[in-house]
Amino acid sequence: MAxxxxxxxxxxxxxxxxxxxxxxxxxxxxxxxTLDAEVAAVAIAxxxxxxxxxxxxxxxxxxxxxALGQLRRRPDWRGSAILPTPLRLGADPGLTGEGVTxxxxxxxxxxxxxxxxxxxxxxxxxxxDVTRPGARMEDLKRPDVSSWHGMMTSVVACGNGHxxxxxxxxxxxxANLVLVKVGSAKRIAHxxxxxxxxxxxxxxxxxxxxxxxxxxxxxxxxxxxxxxxxQSAERAAREGLLVVAAVGNAGLxxxxxxxxxxxxxxxxxxxxxxxxxxxxxxxxxxxxxxYGPTLDGxxxxxxxxxxxxxxxxxxxxxxxxxxxxxxxxxxxxREDELRSLLQASPGIDEQLDAAIGLEPYLIxxxxxxxxxxxxxxxxxxxxxxxxxxxxxxxxxxxxxxFEACPALTAREARQLLIETARRLSxxxxxxxxxxxxxxxxxxxxxxxxxxxxxxx
Numbered sequence: 001m002a003x004x005x006x007x008x009x010x011x012x013x014x015x016x017x018x019x020x021x022x023x024x025x026x027x028x029x030x031x032x033x034t035l036d037a038e039v040a041a042v043a044i045a046x047x048x049x050x051x052x053x054x055x056x057x058x059x060x061x062x063x064x065x066x067a068l069g070q071l072r073r074r075p076d077w078r079g080s081a082i083l084p085t086p087l088r089l090g091a092d093p094g095l096t097g098e099g100v101t102x103x104x105x106x107x108x109x110x111x112x113x114x115x116x117x118x119x120x121x122x123x124x125x126x127x128x129d130v131t132r133p134g135a136r137m138e139d140l141k142r143p144d145v146s147s148w149h150g151m152m153t154s155v156v157a158c159g160n161g162h163x164x165x166x167x168x169x170x171x172x173x174x175a176n177l178v179l180v181k182v183g184s185a186k187r188i189a190h191x192x193x194x195x196x197x198x199x200x201x202x203x204x205x206x207x208x209x210x211x212x213x214x215x216x217x218x219x220x221x222x223x224x225x226x227x228x229x230x231q232s233a234e235r236a237a238r239e240g241l242l243v244v245a246a247v248g249n250a251g252l253x254x255x256x257x258x259x260x261x262x263x264x265x266x267x268x269x270x271x272x273x274x275x276x277x278x279x280x281x282x283x284x285x286x287x288x289x290x291y292g293p294t295l296d297g298x299x300x301x302x303x304x305x306x307x308x309x310x311x312x313x314x315x316x317x318x319x320x321x322x323x324x325x326x327x328x329x330x331x332x333x334r335e336d337e338l339r340s341l342l343q344a345s346p347g348i349d350e351q352l353d354a355a356i357g358l359e360p361y362l363i364x365x366x367x368x369x370x371x372x373x374x375x376x377x378x379x380x381x382x383x384x385x386x387x388x389x390x391x392x393x394x395x396x397x398x399x400x401x402f403e404a405c406p407a408l409t410a411r412e413a414r415q416l417l418i419e420t421a422r423r424l425s426x427x428x429x430x431x432x433x434x435x436x437x438x439x440x441x442x443x444x445x446x447x448x449x450x451x452x453x454x455x456x
Contacts, residue, residue, distance in 0.1 A: 019057035020050050022090050022440065029055035042068050063087055082311050082383045083277055084168050085156070085393060089306075091439040097172025097399030099406070101125065102157060102211045103204075104392075105196040106150030107188055109179040111140035112313050114159030118166075120174050123158070125207050129181040130195040143315050146185040152312040152384060153215040154179065157392035157399075159313065163380040168311040171396035171439070178207050182216065190218035193261065194229040197243075201236050210402050210410065212236060213395040214245040214267075215388035218260040223295050230264040237266035242410035244395045246387040247271045247301040248290035251431070256290045262301070263294040268414050270391040272307020273436055284424055284436065289387050291431045302433040303421055305393040308385035311377055321379075322348050328379035330367045335360035338367075397439050404443055405450035416445050 018025045021043065032040065032052035040052050042064045050056070056064075067087050086093065098120075109127065116122045129135035158177055161169035182188055182196040193216060200212050224230035236243050245262040247269045262269040272287025287307035292300040314321045326341075326348050333341055342356045342363070355366050375382040394417065401413050408416070420442040423435035 017055075019060055020054045021056055021060040024057055024059070024440070027057045027059070029057055030061055031055055035061065036065070039065050039068055060090075063090070063093075066093075082309055082377050082381075084161070084311060085306065086169065086171055086439075088275060088277070089171070089393070089397070089437070089439040091171050091397070092400065092404075092443045095171075095400040095403050095443060097158065097175030097396060097403055099175075100172065100210055100399040100402045101176040101178060101208045102172065102213060102395055102399055103178040103180060103200045103207075103209045104150060104154045104157075105180045105182050105193060105200075105212065105214045106153055106216060107183045107185055108144065108146030108148075108181050109140055109150040109154060110143050110147040110315060111137075112151050112155050112159065112316070113162045114155045114169070114313060115177065118160050118162035120160075123174070123176045125176050125178050126203075127179045127181070128199060130192055130199060131181065131183060131189075135181065140179070143317050146181075146183075148315040148318075149185070149215070149388065150179065150181070151315060153213065153388055153392045155313045156310060156389050157213065157396035163313070164378065168313075168377075168381050171393065172399035175396070175399045176208070178203075178209055188216045190220065190229055190260070193218060194232045197229070197232040197236055197261070200241065201232070201239055204239060204241060210240075210242060211395050211398050212241050212243045213392050214243065214261055215391050217246065217248055217262060221257050221259050221263070221295050224260070224264045225296070227260050229260040233261040233264040233267050237410065240410050242395075242398055242413050243267045244391050244398065245269055246391040249288060249386050250290040251286070251288035253290075258290050258292050258294050258300045262290075263292075263296070263298065265296075265298055266414075268303065268394065268417070269301040269433075270387060270394045271301035271304045271432065272385070272387045272390045273304040274308050275306050277309040286424070286427050286431060287385065287387070287390075289390075289431070293430075299430055299433065302418060303394060304424075304432050304436045305390040305397075307387050307390040309383050310385065310389040310393070311381050312384045312389065314380055314382055316380075319348075320374075320382075323374065324376045324382060325379035326352070327367060327371045327374070327376050330363075331371060335364060338363045394437055397437060397442060400439070400443055401446040404446040408446060408449065412449075413446075416449075417442055420445055 032054050127137050157170045158172045158175050159170045160173040180196040182192045245267050247262045250256050261267050271289030274285045274287050326345050338360050355363050418434045420438045421435040
């Protein structure tokens with residue numbers, strides 16, 4: 001029996017029209033051929049499989065146009081720029097986590113300008129160090145080796161992109177933060193994470209904390225029935241906190257263990273997605289995340305979010321920052337300026353020091369290689385990977401949900417994120433849980449609940 005064939009670019013007869021980029025159905029569509037050539041170029045680069053012969057919805061066109069306006073500030077944007085997280089997730093630009101407080105547990109923190117300067121100003125409500133009494137907010141102004149990880153996780157979620165003219169901002173760019181140091185770059189002890197969670201539970205009402213992001217894990221696998229850290233995570237959930245934890249990066253290990261607090265039942269464990277730095281859902285793949293079952297037979301993670309190609313800040317005042325700043329200046333310089341710039345900046349990069357005598361075009365090639373090898377985006381940002389950064393992306397999306405529907409409970413937000421996620425058809429369920437977070441659908445559901453909630 002013959003069957004009617006349809007072109008991949010055409011909907012089946014009678015099917016609702018959908019935007020090829022975001023898959024939204026029954027929305028106004030624009031013919032692709034009417035788009036500005038450079039806007040179309042951004043769409044081609046970030047909507048896998050899209051062709052100008054196809055239409056795009058008005059919202060996607062506007063997102064790509066906005067991204068183009070921001071990317072144009074970089075001379076090397078074509079084909080190499082790391083997209084900002086809100087664009088990659090198709091997040092609602094009208095929500096910024098305003099009025100919501102997120103707590104972060106990590107090895108250390110720094111008061112990065114993306115959290116303290118620009119609109120809406122300084123948003124760090126409190127800093128505490130459970131490993132050392134007497135910690136003060138002033139401590140956040142002194143960068144050290146333990147500062148960079150928590151600085152990155154908190155800025156990935158809540159940064160306003162101040163050092164990138166608003167380009168590399170998080171989904172919760174106006175949210176408030178509470179920073180809880182639970183270790184150092186050398187060690188984060190199992191029980192210190194518990195102490196951090198207990199502190200958040202005790203102080204949740206004082207600071208209005210609704211989301212707890214844990215981008216670190218305990219020392220060992222443990223049953224939530226007896227493990228104090230897991231029990232603290234469960235208590236946090238009972239007290240109305242949404243606990244979001246990185247599942248870990250041991251996916252290539254034969255045992256790929258999931259440790260507390262990510263292994264606790266009520267914790268929203270987040271694995272990593274490799275979205276190829278694109279918006280299009282097709283072609284997505286897995287990052288090497290840890291996955292269950294846990295010792296209690298629980299399947300983890302529940303969700304996936306980008307775990308690679310994530311824009312994050314460079315710790316100011318460090319050798320890495322100096323190297324990134326030099327590379328950015330060299331990328332923006334004319335060829336006749338390269339040698340003098342290198343001569344004026346000795347000792348920052350040994351390979352560049354050794355290249356002073358080369359022809360300018362060879363210096364230019366080396367600069368591009370060094371920038372790529374060091375993951376440098378600009379003088380202030382680099383791209384990073386790990387589920388440590390997947391978790392804060394989900395935490396920041398949760399902040400948008402609470403902003404959209406303040407009456408939403410932590411349990412409801414958790415369920416909403418799960419219900420709106422989309423599975424990758426080619427990835428085993430045990431590795432991805434309920435699938436990739438869908439920022440657009442999750443926020444739409446939260447808005448719907450907000451309008452249907454009875455007013456007292």
